[in-house]
Amino acid sequence: MELAGSGKSDGARMGIKMSQELVVVAISVILFIVFSATLNNFLSQGNIIAILKNVSILGTLAVGMGFIVVGRGIDLTMVAVMVVGVAFSIWISTWGVDFTLAVVCGALLAAAIGLFTGIMVAIAEIPPIFATLAIASSVYGSGRIVFASDVLYAPSNIAWLKFIGSGTILGIPMVVVIFGAVAALMGFFLRKTRFGRLVYATGDNPNAARTTGLPTRPIIVTQYVLSALIAFTAGIIMLGLVTGIDTRLYNSSLIYDVLLVVVLGGIGLSGGQGGVRNVIVGTILVGILTNGMTILNFSYTSQNLIKSVILLGALAIDAIINPRDEQTSQSGDI
Amino acid sequence: MSDANIIELRNATKAFSRIPAFKNVNFDLRKGEIHALLGENGAGKSTLTKVMAGVFKLTEGKMTFDGKDVSFSTPAEALRAGIAMVFQETNLVPAMTVAQNLYLGEEKMFNRLRGLYIQARQFLAGMGFQVDPTAQVSTLGAAHKQMVEIARAVHHKARVIIFDEPTATLTPEEKSHFFNLLQRLVKEGIAIIFISHALEEALAVADRITVMRDGEIVASGDAKGFTRATIVQAMVGRTLTETLHGEVKRTARPYGDKVLSVENLSCAGLVRNSSFSVFSGQVTGMFGLVGAGRTEMAKVVAGLLKRNIFHGGEIRLLGKSVRYRVPRPAVRDGIVYVTEDRKFDGFFETMTAGENLQMGELTEGANPVSMVSLARARQLAREWGERLSLRQISDRARMIELSGGNQQKVVIAKSLIQKPKLVIFDEPTRGVDVGAIVEIHQLIGDLADQGMAVVVISSYLPEILAVSDRILVVKRGRVVEEMMLSEATEERVMFAAVH
Numbered sequence: 001m002e003l004a005g006s007g008k009s010d011g012a013r014m015g016i017k018m019s020q021e022l023v024v025v026a027i028s029v030i031l032f033i034v035f036s037a038t039l040n041n042f043l044s045q046g047n048i049i050a051i052l053k054n055v056s057i058l059g060t061l062a063v064g065m066g067f068i069v070v071g072r073g074i075d076l077t078m079v080a081v082m083v084v085g086v087a088f089s090i091w092i093s094t095w096g097v098d099f100t101l102a103v104v105c106g107a108l109l110a111a112a113i114g115l116f117t118g119i120m121v122a123i124a125e126i127p128p129i130f131a132t133l134a135i136a137s138s139v140y141g142s143g144r145i146v147f148a149s150d151v152l153y154a155p156s157n158i159a160w161l162k163f164i165g166s167g168t169i170l171g172i173p174m175v176v177v178i179f180g181a182v183a184a185l186m187g188f189f190l191r192k193t194r195f196g197r198l199v200y201a202t203g204d205n206p207n208a209a210r211t212t213g214l215p216t217r218p219i220i221v222t223q224y225v226l227s228a229l230i231a232f233t234a235g236i237i238m239l240g241l242v243t244g245i246d247t248r249l250y251n252s253s254l255i256y257d258v259l260l261v262v263v264l265g266g267i268g269l270s271g272g273q274g275g276v277r278n279v280i281v282g283t284i285l286v287g288i289l290t291n292g293m294t295i296l297n298f299s300y301t302s303q304n305l306i307k308s309v310i311l312l313g314a315l316a317i318d319a320i321i322n323p324r325d326e327q328t329s330q331s332g333d334i
Numbered sequence: 335m336s337d338a339n340i341i342e343l344r345n346a347t348k349a350f351s352r353i354p355a356f357k358n359v360n361f362d363l364r365k366g367e368i369h370a371l372l373g374e375n376g377a378g379k380s381t382l383t384k385v386m387a388g389v390f391k392l393t394e395g396k397m398t399f400d401g402k403d404v405s406f407s408t409p410a411e412a413l414r415a416g417i418a419m420v421f422q423e424t425n426l427v428p429a430m431t432v433a434q435n436l437y438l439g440e441e442k443m444f445n446r447l448r449g450l451y452i453q454a455r456q457f458l459a460g461m462g463f464q465v466d467p468t469a470q471v472s473t474l475g476a477a478h479k480q481m482v483e484i485a486r487a488v489h490h491k492a493r494v495i496i497f498d499e500p501t502a503t504l505t506p507e508e509k510s511h512f513f514n515l516l517q518r519l520v521k522e523g524i525a526i527i528f529i530s531h532a533l534e535e536a537l538a539v540a541d542r543i544t545v546m547r548d549g550e551i552v553a554s555g556d557a558k559g560f561t562r563a564t565i566v567q568a569m570v571g572r573t574l575t576e577t578l579h580g581e582v583k584r585t586a587r588p589y590g591d592k593v594l595s596v597e598n599l600s601c602a603g604l605v606r607n608s609s610f611s612v613f614s615g616q617v618t619g620m621f622g623l624v625g626a627g628r629t630e631m632a633k634v635v636a637g638l639l640k641r642n643i644f645h646g647g648e649i650r651l652l653g654k655s656v657r658y659r660v661p662r663p664a665v666r667d668g669i670v671y672v673t674e675d676r677k678f679d680g681f682f683e684t685m686t687a688g689e690n691l692q693m694g695e696l697t698e699g700a701n702p703v704s705m706v707s708l709a710r711a712r713q714l715a716r717e718w719g720e721r722l723s724l725r726q727i728s729d730r731a732r733m734i735e736l737s738g739g740n741q742q743k744v745v746i747a748k749s750l751i752q753k754p755k756l757v758i759f760d761e762p763t764r765g766v767d768v769g770a771i772v773e774i775h776q777l778i779g780d781l782a783d784q785g786m787a788v789v790v791i792s793s794y795l796p797e798i799l800a801v802s803d804r805i806l807v808v809k810r811g812r813v814v815e816e817m818m819l820s821e822a823t824e825e826r827v828m829f830a831a832v833h
Contacts, residue, residue, distance in 0.1 A: 194696050194704050200685070201693050207679035211638060212748065213665025213697040272684045 020266045020321065021281055028285040035292040042295060049173060053241060055287035056179035057234050059279065061254075062261040063179075063186050064230030066279040068128075069262055070190065071223050072203040072271025076132040077117055077139060078231040079255045083247045084143035085110035085228075086235035090152040090245065099158050107232050113139055114228025118221030140250045153244040164240030175237045182233060187276035199223060204272030253304050260307055261286050263314040268321070340365045340494060340525050341386060341417075346395035348381055353737055355381035356549035358395070363494065368516055368526045370536035370557070373546035373569055379529045382546070383496045386527075387419035388412030400493075410439075418487035419496040420480065428472035432458075432465055432482050436489060458485055462518075476625075477508035484515065488524075495519065497528040501535060513539050531794065533565050545569055548767065586803040586819040590614030591652070593756050593787035594669075596635065599647030604630040606811040607647070612756060614787045617778060619802025620813075621792065622831050627811035628791045629674060632758045636671035637664040652755070666698045668755030672746055674764060674791070680745040683734040687724065687744045688715030690733055694748035718747040723773060739770025746777065756787040763797060775801050795824050807831050 035042045061078050068075040089106030093099045113135070120131040144150075154161055167174040190196035198219050202209045209216045239245055265282025267274030286307075293303045341363040348355050356378035363369055371379045384390050386397065388406030397404055399415060406412040409419065426435045433447075433454035454467035463481045471479065480500060487495045501509050516526055516539065530536050536543055537557060544554040545568040553560075553568040594612040599605055604627045612618050620628045633639045635649055637658025649656055651667060658664040661671070673680045681690050688711035695701050695714065712729055722743045733741060742762065749757060759778065763771045778801050782788050792798050798805060805822050807815040807830040815830040 192705055192707070194702060194706055197689075197692065197696060197706050201682055204682040204684050205679070208682055209693075211661055211671065211673055211679040212693055213662045213670070213699070213752065214693065215662055215698075217660075272682065 020317075021278065024264060024266065024281045024285050028281070028288055031285070031288050031292060035288065035295075039292065039295050042292065047291065047295070051287050051291045052176045053173060054291065055283050056173075056175040057237050057241075058254075058257055058261060058286065059179045059283035060182050060234040060237060061231060061258045062265075062279045062283055063183050063276060064227035064234075065258045066262045066265070066267050066274065066276065067186055067190070067199070067230075068223055068227050069267050069269060070203050070271060070274060071199045071220065072206065073121060073128040073220065073223065074132060074259075074269075075117070075224065075227045076129065076255055077113065077136040078227060078234075078258060079252075080136040080139040080143075080250050081110050081113050081228045082231040082235035082238070083245055083249050084139050085113075085232040086239055086245045087143055087147050087152045087247050090154055090239075091147050093155060099155055100160075103236065106235075107229060110228045110232035111225050114225035115221065117228070118224035121224065122217040122220035136250070136255075140247070143247055147247065150248050151244055151246045154239050156243065161236075161240050161243075164237065165243070166240075175241060178233065178237055182230060183276050183280060186230075190275055195219070195222070200272050202271075253307070256311060257286060257290075257307065260311045260314065263311065263318055266318075268318055269315070270318075338364050340400055342398045343382075343386075344396050344398075346382075346385065346397065347393050348378075348385055348390055349393045354393075354549050356546070359549075359551055361544065361551065361554075363525050363527060364542070365525055366520055366523050367541040368520060368528070368539055370540035370543045371527055371529045371546065372531075372533065372536055372543060372565060377546040377569075378549040379546050380498055383419065383498060383527060383529060386412070386494070387417055387496055389419070413490050413492070416491060416493040417496070418490060418492035418494070419498070420483040420487065420500060421498050426471045426479060426482060429470065431468050431470055432474070433467035435471055435482055436467070436486050438486075457489065461485055461488065462515075477504050477512070480504075480512065481515075484519075488519070492524065494525045494527070497526070499529055499531065501530060501532060509535070533562050536565070537562065584819065587616045587782055590616060590785065590787070593652060594635065595650045596631070597648045597650075599631065599634060599649065600645040601630065601634050601639065601647075602643040602645070604811050605634065608808075608812045610806050610813045610816070612787050612789055613804075614755070615782055615785045616803045617782045617788045617790055617801050619790050619792065619798040619805045620808055621795065621798045621805060621827055622808030623793065626808045626831070628808045629760055630811070631808070631813075632671060632760060632789065632791060635664075636669050636758060637661045638671060662698065665752055665754075668699060668753070670749040670752050670754040670757055672749050672757065672759045672762060674760035676741055676745045681733045681741060681748070684732055686711065686715065686730060686732060687719070687736065687740075688712050688729065690744050691715060691718055691748050691751055694751035697752050699754075700752045714751070718744075718751075722747055722777065737767060737770075738765040739767045739774075742766050742774065743770065746774070750781075754786065756789070757781060758789040758791065760791045761793065762790060763792075763794075795827060798827065799824065 041047050061082070064078060065075055085106045088109050089099075089102040092105055093102035097105070117132060117135050120126050120135065121128045124131075164174050164178065169177050190199065198209070198214055201212075201214060202216050202219050206216060235245065261279060261282035263269065263282075264285060265274070265278035265280070267278045289307075290303065293306065298306070339362045341361070343359055343361040346359045346361070347357040349357075359382060361382065371383065373379045381390065385392055388409045388411050391405060391407060399417065404415065406415065406417075412419075427438065430438070433450045436454050436457070437450060451467050458465055458467060461484075463485060465474070465478050465481055465485075471482065474482070484495070500512060504512060513535075516528075519526060528540075537560065540557045542555065543557050543560050543565070545552050545565060547569060553564070590613045592611050593614050596611070597609045599608045606627075608627070608631060620631075622628045630639070634644065635658075637660050644657070651669065656664075656667065658669075664670075677683075682693060685693075688708075691714040692706065692711040695710075696703070696706070715724075715729065718724070724740050724743055733744065736744070742765075746759075746762070762774055762778065766774065775797075778788055778790060782803070790798065790801050799819075799822060802822075803819050805817050805819070805827060806813045807817075807827055809831055817826065
C-alpha cells in the first residue's frame, strides 16, 4: 500500500496553484494591453505613476493581511488602525510634540491595538473575524470622539514626509520603494525564519501546532502586532501622498479591496498556503482594474459592485481549490 | 445474480487519491442473514460498508441492491433505498431528544412535540426498547444511543442495517441485549452486516463471516466453517502471527528509573483518582475499552487538555512535580504525545514530510534555530526516511498524499526529533497498513532498548501484548490493574478491563 506521494499528483496540485497565479498575471497583462489601446491617458507617465502610488497603499495593507491569512486568521482592524494611528500622531503633534516623536507614539498605539487584538484572538479564542470586526469599530469610534474632526492635516514643514510623498530613489517613487521594502521583508520573514515557518504551521493545522509544542499563542499575538504596524506604515505612505488623513476612510470599501487582493492573488483562506508573491500579483491586478475603471468614469458605486462580484468569484474558487476539512478529510483515513 | 442476495458487489474498488482502500472485491449479502465483517485496522472494512451506505462512491466495479444496479451519492439516498448504517461514533444530534432524533428530517411544518413523543413512545415500545423518548440524547449511555440509531433505521424501513463496531463501547450485559435485538431484526427479514474486532462475537452470532486484509477479501463463508484460529490466520496473514501473537516468547525489559509518577489524578469525570508510574527503558502498555479515560490521562500529563478541568492529584516528572497547561513546556521538558488522530492534531497537511519533521526540530526542546532552510527539511526527510523506511516519498509530496502508514511514521519521527524522555503513543497503528504496523512496533521496542520511557495506549489487545513489558489496565477513569508481561494473557487483561 505504498502508492502514495508519487510526483504526479504533486505536480497536478502545483499546476492548479501555479495556474491560479498565472491566470491572475495573464488577466493583468490583458487588461493592461486593452486599457493602453483603448484609453487615451492610460499609458501616460503620469497615470502609470498614479497607479503605482495608489497600489502602494493597497499593497502594503495587503501584505499585512496576507500575513494574517496565511496563519488562518483575518484582520478587519487594518483600516481602522491605519486611520486612527496616523490621526493620533497628528493630533498629539498639534500639542507641540515633535512630529517625528508623534509618529513613533502613533506606531506604539497601533502596536498596542494589535496586541489587544492578538490577545482576543489567541487567548480569549474569539474567532478572528468577529474579534477584529468589533475591535475595528471600537477603535474607529474612539478615534472620532477624541479627534473631533474627520480630516487631520500633517504639518507642512516635515522634510521626510515630503520625501515619502514625492521623492524618488533611482527614479522609483519613494512610496513604491516602501511598499517593496515591506513586501521583501515579509517575504524573507515568512520563508526564511523560524517565526515564518511557525506561522505557516499554525495556519495549516492549529491543533497539530499546539500538540507539537509550538508557541501558537505568542505566534498569533505577534502576527496581529505586526499587521497593525504594517497598517500604520500604509497610513504614513498615505500621509506622505495627500498630506492629511481622512478618518472616514474607515467607512469606505478599502478593507474589502485588501481582502480582494489577498484572495485574488491566491492565498487560501484555509491558511498555511501562499506568500508575498501572491499579494504582489493580486495588488497589480486590482490596481490596474481600479485605475482603468476610474479613467472610464465608472461611478464609485459601480466600481464597488464590480469589485464585490470579483471578490465573490475569487472566494468561491478559493473554496473549491482549497477545501477545508470535509473533502480533504476523506482521503487520509483508509 | 441470485435471488437470495440483497446486496452484491462485483469487482469493486475504492481508491482515495489513488491509494486503494479495497480493490476487486466481490461481496454478497443474503436476505435476512447476519454477516460479520472482520479484519485488522485499515483492512478496508469501514470503507467497504461506507460504500454500501452511500458515504463514498465506488471508483470501479458495480453494486446491485435487490437486483438493480445502484450507485448512491449520499447516505440519505441509500437510506431511502433501504440501507442504513450505524456508525462507530453515533450520528445522533446530542442536543435533541430521542423522539426528535427518531423523526429527524421529516418534521411537519407545524411540529407538535407532544404528538411526536406519543408516536415515538409507541414505536419504541413496539420494538421492546426501554428508552424515554423525551430524554436528551446527550444524557444517554452508549447502549441507549445505539438503540435509538437502530430504531431510526427500522423506522426508515431499512432492509439492510450496517453496524460499524457496535459492541466496542458496550458492557457484557448490553452486548447480550444487543445480540438478542439483532436476532429480532433478522426475524423481520432485515439483513445485517456488522464489523467487529471481537472474533468470539462473530463466531457466536453471525451466519456468515467475511475476513478482509489489505483491502482484499481473504476468506468468506458460513460461520460454522470458521474457528478462532482460522480467522486470526486469515486476518493477519503469515507476516504478523509471530510478532503480534506472542508465538516468539519475549522476555520483559527490566525496570529503569522512575520517569513519571502520577498520584491520585482526577480530572472532570474522565479520570478518577488514578495512580500509576512509568519507567525508563521499558514499554508500558495501557489497555482499556474506548472511553475508559486512557487518552485523557495521557493528555493531562502532556498538557494537552484545553480547559482547566484538573481536579487534583500530582504528576512528577523525574521526581519533580509538574503541571502543564499547554503542551509547549511539556515538550520542552521531554514529554511528547503521539496523537491517536493524526489528521486532527498530528501533521501539517499542506507541508511535505521534511517540513513536518522540521516543525519538530523548531520546538524549544530540540533545535529552535531562528533561520530555517528548505535544504535542512530535505535532509531531515532523507535521514528519517531511511531510519523509518518511509517509502516512495518525493521531496515535494504533501503529507495529505501519503499513505496512512507513512503519515504515522512522519508524525512519530517529528516527535522523536524533539529528543523526548517520555513518549506516549496513543493508538500508534490506527489506520496503518500491515507492513508499517510491524515496523512501528519494532521502533517502539527499539526506543525502549535505547533507554527511553515509552507508553503505548491501545484498544487492540494483541498490540498491547506484542509491545508491552508491563501492562496497566484502565477502567472507568482509573488504573485498576498492573501486570508484567509474564503474567499477562488476553483473557486476564480483558477480564480486568470489562469487569
